[in-house]
Amino acid sequence: MVKVLRTGVYICEAGTGAAGSVDLRMLAEYARELPSVVKVVECECPNPDPVSVGEQIRKDNFDRVVIAADSPGYFKPAFARAMSLAGKSPENVVLASFVGNGAGASGSTERAKAVICCAVSGVPFGLAASQRKKSVHPDTLVIGGGVGGIQAALEIAGAGKKVYMVEKLGTIGGKMAMFDKTFPTLDCSACILTPKMVSVGQNKNITLWTYAEVEGVSGSAGNYTVTVRKRARRVDEAACVSCNACSKTCPGEAPSEFDAGICMRKAIYIPFPQAVPNSFLIDEKACLWVTSGGQKCGTCVKKCAKEAIHLNARDEIVEITVGNIIVATGFQVFDAVKMERYGYGRLPNVITALEYERLTNASGPTGGNIVMKSLKYNKRKKVDEWVFGPDNPKPKNVAIIHCIGSRDHNHNRYCSRVCCMYSLKFAHLVREKLPDANCYEFYIDMRAYGKNYEEFLERVHEEGVHLVRGRTAKVEEADGQMRLKGEDIIGGKVLDFPVDLVILSVGLEPVPESEQLASLLGIARDEDGWYAEKDYNADPTGTERGGIYLAGVCQGPKDIPDTVAQASEVAARVIRSILSDQMQDSRNTLSLADIEDGLRRQE
């Protein structure tokens, strides 16, 4: 005969925030009716005192305590101590976490009830809440063609399964293709990524749609119907041989996306020489023919020997059916203009991280020379412009400022996770290419947490880079000389010294489309705008919806190995579902009754 444990349920309002959407009174009523519950205590104190709680436990003779809150873990140590003070077993403190089990975001009181019900029965929520099994369509959609998407697609295709990859830009490769080197090994980024891009292009199991967007998603776990708009490239991918004849005479110009805007490209362009698919496309905003409504220009058509250019091509809409969807949409960088005091956009030689990546890249506009911008006359626009050129003067003092837009309550509160390391890499490249230049890193905390990162930090330090603790406050210009003002905290002084080039280590942000895509896919976003994972620890890549997974930075900032690991993880889950032809339905299809049922099965 099992002894019934007298259970006390504490509903703690003062969690971390989201409890507002849960009806606590209804919850208390529900909990009171549960078997073995002798009392429900509504606790409003943000810091319950273990001694008085202990008194209460002793008085009410609880054998077990359930803490129900958004994040009950905050109170757990207090309750454990209270139990031990009351002479009860602290093992019998059970957590009923609303946020951790999906009741925080969706704000459903029903879910919160289920969470409490499971906690009172002593069964982990995940065990009771097992969704219905659904059969799975064997095809997969990967949204986003960065390194995460590429890795996931290749893994799945390697299992012989069909993959559709949709990329919004004209080539796959994502941000990683723009990088010069990768930390801490200093592998050349293109060298390790381009072969993977090539394999995506050549893999028979992968259908690659670049310059395309997901427009609609319907259906349910295991069987989604997805509408994809293939925007008109206006150049026939298959026919184009990238001979470059068309762009030579093209009059339209726009800042090159691939070169982070530090140089121009033509309206008909190939994003970069190793692009996959290796084909040109037309930027309709810059193309004279398109903007003039077909009245002017059209020279490229004449130049193309392969007759690959079709200026009046239209967008194409395709519909596909897939079993799983992998979201790997990555990030955009923080817009440094928002932090006015650093002068980005106002001072020519204040540049952002991606711009520096292109500046120092051998295939970039300066051939890898780290130089300053200088004024040059633009014949077309008839104005002087600040531009980079391979022979521009080299900077003597380079400052790298960390945490731009990150760890800042005025902008993004979170840490962007990669900036410290990429900044160290920048400093290394400065020291390598400009041995006479001084290089300063201004940081708050040096987050060198990964394998061999600390060693890299020490190495960069030994190379003579000045590491200065203190994020600095502003960059100003006087008499044509930039000056940087900041506090050297460890050195104990305020700095005000001349700099020639300032690199802003901008943080990562969700892409602007993520809100729309989240609503299309029916997945949640966290308060910072990243897609919300199903369970921080147990399921970092799953979502509330079955068969929709997150890989890489779109779930939160991440470096390349972590992105790749997540992408492989997602691929594993997709392959598993196809192999066993079953997957879990979306969690929001579970009702309270379902969970109660599940609970009975567990018992």
Add this chain to the structure above:
Amino acid sequence: MGFEPRIVGFLCNWCSYTGADLAGTSRIKYQPNVSIIRVMCSARIDPTFVLKALSMGADGVVICGCHPVDCHYISGNYKAMRRFPLLKKLLKEFGVEDERVRLEWVSASEGQRFSEVINDMTDKIRALGPSKIRVQLDADKVER
């Protein structure tokens, strides 16, 4: 130009060759006198390889393998280690100086050590001067 030694290096694929690659990715500089030939394991080094190299006019030969206990093939480096003294004995008979042929352990994480080994080897051979065979070969060539 002074005397530039020519050295042939035989490196096992798993530790030493990877270590040499690591020296590269870490941009650790060393002297360019050693040309590397990749073999799967230091146990693959047939004594004839060394003899061949010396007879072709190499001033030195360096063999690198995994550290004892760390061999990718469990015990290949032990085999190399046991064969090596025999080879040395033979070379001594031929009048080849002891420093000209070396066996070293370099692991996959020892880029720095690899560069040190190479620099040390090169310096020693440089001090030793060209090998007798090389001098002879060069002289033959001039005659021709």
Add this chain to the structure above:
Amino acid sequence: MTTECKIGVYVCSCGTNIGKMVDCDAVTGYTKNLPGVAVCKSYKYMCSNPGQEMIVKDIQRYGLDRVVVAACSPRMHEPTFRAAISHGGLNPYYLEMANIREQCSWVHDDHQQATDKAKALTCAAVKRVPFHEPFDMQSVPMNSASLVIGGGVAGLTAALELADANQPVYLVEKDGKLGGNLARIDLTSPYLDSAKDLLAERICRVTKNPKITVMLNSEVESISGYVGNFKAQIKSNGEAVTDIEIGSIIVCTGFREFDASKVGEYGYGRFPNVVTSFDLEKMLKEGRVVMKDGKTPKYVTIINCVGSRSGKYNRYCSRVCCMTALKYANGIKSAAPDAFITNLYTDMNAFGKGCEDFYRRSAERDTIFMMFDKHAPPTVSAAGKGEHFNMLVKVNEILSGEEVEIPADMVVLMVGMEAREDSMNVARLVNISRDKDGWFIESHPKLDPVATSTDGVFIAGACASPKDIPDTVAQARATTARILAKICQGEIWVEPVYAEINEDLCSGCRVCNELCPYSAIDYDPVKKRSAIISVMCKSCGGCVAGCPSGAIKARHFTDKQIFEQIEGVLEWASSRA
């Protein structure tokens, strides 16, 4: 054997990675005139799509039958170019690479000498490649069962993932229970979820799953075989030995904590109220945050980076301790609301999702953070007589520039992670390498973080480097991607590079039998000859060099090929002299 080969030589300048130090045009100019070379070109990125296509087109246009690529390390792009030439219709083994980046342009600083060396290496490759032989990939069946070593959260996750795909799994755990290090933990950072629930769910699923064979108190005794076809012996409870056959191995052996008593300055073991993070974890779980005399501590100091980021102990950062320290700060504050908590840190690694927020919230709960230089750690000493606390922590606080004494009733040491003491045995068992700190080495630190240099053996979680729970779970599942992919394919392709014995030359002396570490050489007592079982041969070549009759040939590393290579590097040099 052809002497009239048509060789295509391609020199990559790798952006400026090679071109900056090596004069690629000089290399092509020289190579062009070598015997057998039909075409020689230089290009910015040979590995890119256009670069590869150039090779493919040239093979057809010039009728090339051998290809030499002088570029980066073959460890990097040999597979890429093999695929490319086979795309062009050549056998992939007709490729030879000259490593003029990692072993030339990146390590030398004299243009002329680097260019000369690049020429020598290219020349060697050109001389070697005519003697290459064509091979076809070997196909072997894929055993769908897997072995998971380690029953922590990584092992449990990987096992479940495979079992849910209906594939059999053997889960071997050294201890008497599942859970590993996570079982010692109560709450997880930064959201303070219950680790117990996380683990309970997984263990319940694992034990109920008929596809998973859990072997507790067990250790892997030996492993033989190769990808898709491993054989393992598992020793349970010290005696019973089970033989199993598996296709893949996942190593998730986790970590052990740093031994805090090594750091004398912290007085662990000397002062009763200096505890490690794991001690405190237990105290919090049991609801008794008390000093040894039973009193509630008033002043608690948490010291980070114990044994990590240190010149003396481990250089690396253990990645999780900062957030764990914040968790303890919260826990102590919650259990003993009157306590003052000080956290001494070097850099606050709050990099994960939710972590920065957690850091801020801990600060709002009045945890005082003090920063010290990682090379000047704090010291713990006994408090003077008559003080109302029992220890003094002295730290050189660098944000204020002051030397500060902090009263402490209890000191918590955030011990770092270390490779397990048996990691070397495990590495030997499954034939993978370890780095200088004892962590297992991944196949590629960026793009292949869970595979290893041995095909079919994967690593996940904290055995590869310190990791938190989400990253461990992600890696654990990631390992199963390739295993499941291979199971889907049903068979695997193994490299045809192995040794073979020429029966005519073999004298049956059986020297090689003893030499082979993989028992891949069989002696046929009838024929009185030895023969190599090709799939078991790992192509080390130990037998080749050891055969007294020269009867064994190492495919792709024949004596002839290596002789040619030696000649290549030296011939060029002597021709210059």
Add this chain to the structure above:
Amino acid sequence: MAVRANPNLLKQLKRYGADDVTKCFHCGTCSATCPLSQEPFLFPRKSMRYLQMGLGDRLKGNLEPWLCYYCGDCSDQCPREAQPGETMMSMRRWLTAKYDFTGLSMLFYESRTAEVAAIIVVGILSGIGFYLLGALSGGDFGSYPGFIPGHNAEYLTELGWDVKSVVLVMAVFVLGLLGINVLRMWWFTTGSRKDLNVPFDIYMKHILLCPWHFFTQKRYSECDKKKPWVVHIILMLGFVALFAVFLAHMIWQDDTHAHTYLGPLAGVMLVGASSFALSGRLNKTEAHYKYSHHSDMNFLYMCLFVGLTGLAQHIAGRIGCGAFANFMYILHMMGAVPMLLIQLPFTKWAHLVYRPHAMYFAAIQADVIAGREGAKGASAVPHKQSA
């Protein structure tokens, strides 16, 4: 020399308004943003650090809080909303309490009730006192300024009263208190520091800084934001003008020019500036108005009250409402006296004495330190961390 951390200090400072200081993670933005923060006084970050760690002695000898005028730029830019500006403000309150040897300042700062009660008690007492003074001196409540004691000086003298001596006693009391406290301030910050060892001539060299800063608030004008300085200087000049009127009135019995023109002008300045500040604080319009300690609010209420009653008294007197003017006069005094007796020596208003002195001491310290550093040669390049 090692200093002892005192975790209790933080708790104490919270009563002075330093609620957010623990949020600071020391990025150094504030100190570099602040145009006033210059070697050797780098604030506010370092003071915040002392506070976080509970280094009470360091804090007590710290002039930096006084060098800050609270324009709020640092609080705006703080990435963690640690409110450095408000923290500096709270440290000024705490320092005021520390300088005060009587302990009353600490009492008033730590307890709102105590300050309000003291103001009310002193106010009521002075109300009674001034009424009696007027009544006893034979003043006529219906006629203005007939009820004002100064105007009936002869009666007072007959009674044996002397307004001047009352004022004198009060002034001696207040100035004596402040004098002792300023001396204490000097001792904590400068005098007790053996490492400084200030020669006498340097004290003399900078002595004019005190009145200079007092009257111009020059330093406040160096903040990037100018508006707060304008408001502050109007308020301050209002007081100075009032003081002048008071002196003219009380000492030289002159109520013609000063009283007629300067008085109302000062009143308008006072009312204008204090109501601007008050509405700013109530609506939390600017960074430096976001957080208000009870001492701030009480001070502004008192300013407004004193200003308004003064103006009302004046206008009523002008238009011939004698009784009302006299009533206003009593009210005016009920505000003015507590301000002078409570707020001037013990709470918010004390900064009028401490701040100029802080500038003075700071200049002295900077001079001494610069003399020493000059020999060593300072550089603006970041220091090299130990590897």
